[in-house]
Amino acid sequence: MTVYRKNLATTLLCAAMLVALICGAFYMRPGLAASDAKAAVTIDNYAFGPGTLTVKRGTTVTWTNKDDDVHTVKSDEGPVAFKSQALDTGDSFTVTFDKAGTYQYICSIHPHMQGKIVVQ
Amino acid sequence: MSEDVKDARGMNRRRAMQCLMWGSAGVLWTMSGGVPKALRLDGEAVAAEAGSFSFAQISDTHIGFKAPANPNPNGTLTEALARITAARPAFMVHTGDVSHLAKPEQFDTAAEIMKSAKLDTFYIPGEHDTIEDDGKLFFERFGRAKNTGGWYSFDMHGAHFVALVNVVGLKGGGQGMLGAAQREWLEDDLKSRSASTPIIILAHMPLWSIYPQWGWGTEDAAPALDYVKRFGSVTVLNGHIHQVIQKVEGNVTYHTAYSTAFPQPAPGDGPGPGPLKVPADKLKAMLGVRRIDVVADRVALRDAPLQA
Numbered sequence: 001m002t003v004y005r006k007n008l009a010t011t012l013l014c015a016a017m018l019v020a021l022i023c024g025a026f027y028m029r030p031g032l033a034a035s036d037a038k039a040a041v042t043i044d045n046y047a048f049g050p051g052t053l054t055v056k057r058g059t060t061v062t063w064t065n066k067d068d069d070v071h072t073v074k075s076d077e078g079p080v081a082f083k084s085q086a087l088d089t090g091d092s093f094t095v096t097f098d099k100a101g102t103y104q105y106i107c108s109i110h111p112h113m114q115g116k117i118v119v120q
Numbered sequence: 121m122s123e124d125v126k127d128a129r130g131m132n133r134r135r136a137m138q139c140l141m142w143g144s145a146g147v148l149w150t151m152s153g154g155v156p157k158a159l160r161l162d163g164e165a166v167a168a169e170a171g172s173f174s175f176a177q178i179s180d181t182h183i184g185f186k187a188p189a190n191p192n193p194n195g196t197l198t199e200a201l202a203r204i205t206a207a208r209p210a211f212m213v214h215t216g217d218v219s220h221l222a223k224p225e226q227f228d229t230a231a232e233i234m235k236s237a238k239l240d241t242f243y244i245p246g247e248h249d250t251i252e253d254d255g256k257l258f259f260e261r262f263g264r265a266k267n268t269g270g271w272y273s274f275d276m277h278g279a280h281f282v283a284l285v286n287v288v289g290l291k292g293g294g295q296g297m298l299g300a301a302q303r304e305w306l307e308d309d310l311k312s313r314s315a316s317t318p319i320i321i322l323a324h325m326p327l328w329s330i331y332p333q334w335g336w337g338t339e340d341a342a343p344a345l346d347y348v349k350r351f352g353s354v355t356v357l358n359g360h361i362h363q364v365i366q367k368v369e370g371n372v373t374y375h376t377a378y379s380t381a382f383p384q385p386a387p388g389d390g391p392g393p394g395p396l397k398v399p400a401d402k403l404k405a406m407l408g409v410r411r412i413d414v415v416a417d418r419v420a421l422r423d424a425p426l427q428a
Contacts, residue, residue, distance in 0.1 A: 045392035
């Protein structure tokens with residue numbers, strides 16, 4: 001009996017999650033234009049380029065370090081916090097922005113390096 | 121000059137040879153009662169006076185660096201240490217960026233090479249050493265502080281050394297940062313010292329604004345340096361910018377140091393402060409170490425490139 005109950009509970013939970021997922025999918029779809037687009041920021045000469053990048057919600061942004069020095073990408077202000085590991089020459093870091101808003105970020109070891117991602 | 125010659129005691133042939141090894145830089149700054157003056161190289165003998173001592177500064181060893189500006193930073197560090205040990209200083213200070221990426225294996229390699237100098241070494245972190253974890257790993261291996269912030273002080277032959285941390289918790293748009301807790305500690309640490317004690321301050325990023333656009337400075341250096349104004353002799357030793365730049369302000373002299381790994385451009389020269397690629401036969405002329413002689417309240421510095 002116990003086993004049956006557990007199974008029933010699991011089934012109910014799964015069903016509830018499925019409903020939630022379907023609802024979520026329908027909720028996200030209309031008009032909100034969630035994107036699976038990609039965008040890039042280059043780190044060159046101790047600067048993020050472009051300094052301000054505007055993307056649609058759901059966009060995946062990749063930072064690539066083209067400097068001979070190491071850098072990081074660390075959120076300074078915005079809806080969600082993120083921080084890369086140390087990015088050596090050629091290393092990349094990726095964030096998918098699911099939440100609209102303005103994200104200001106810096107290189108945590110060269111904080112004069114500042115950038116902004118605007119997610120619409 | 122006559123006053124300097126008076127200091128010449130205890131010179132012997134070995135000492136003279138050691139001095140010659142450091143002669144290539146040819147520049148010697150001293151502080152005496154807050155008045156800096158350049159000495160001729162024969163003023164070197166001041167270091168032999170009773171109660172005096174010499175120590176070495178090494179900086180920005182960047183073990184783990186692989187870019188074309190220097191494919192062999194282990195080798196140049198080894199050369200730098202050989203130069204330091206030949207002059208037989210009492211101890212050594214490392215003003216940060218021991219590693220390039222704060223990786224355990226880079227710290228291991230650096231520690232192993234540094235050990236070859238057989239010198240007691242006082243470390244402070246650079247921003248490369250604290251990149252992943254605010255310096256946790258660095259402080260575990262190289263730290264001497266009793267506090268969690270990593271700053272500390274020590275006394276050597278009557279001089280008071282302050283080892284500061286200005287590379288953690290940096291703010292967007294800013295430069296180096298000491299923070300309120302460290303500044304309070306500094307005020308307290310210096311309070312009981314007599315004004316005639318030579319004060320030697322170590323910090324990785326420069327404690328004056330050399331070029332803020334590249335972050336070459338420390339935001340809250342000015343309030344921190346208020347606490348040293350009453351001292352007759354204050355010497356600030358920094359790293360970070362991989363070149364020797366000096367400034368005198370009242371009783372305080374500021375000195376940035378050579379790296380042993382790669383040079384960086386002069387302030388504002390070019391689009392950014394990235395590693396400077398120079399012809400292979402010029403590299404060692406742009407890397408180096410520093411020797412510091414302290415006699416009473418006089419502090420004399422000599423910067424020696426690895427190659428003339």
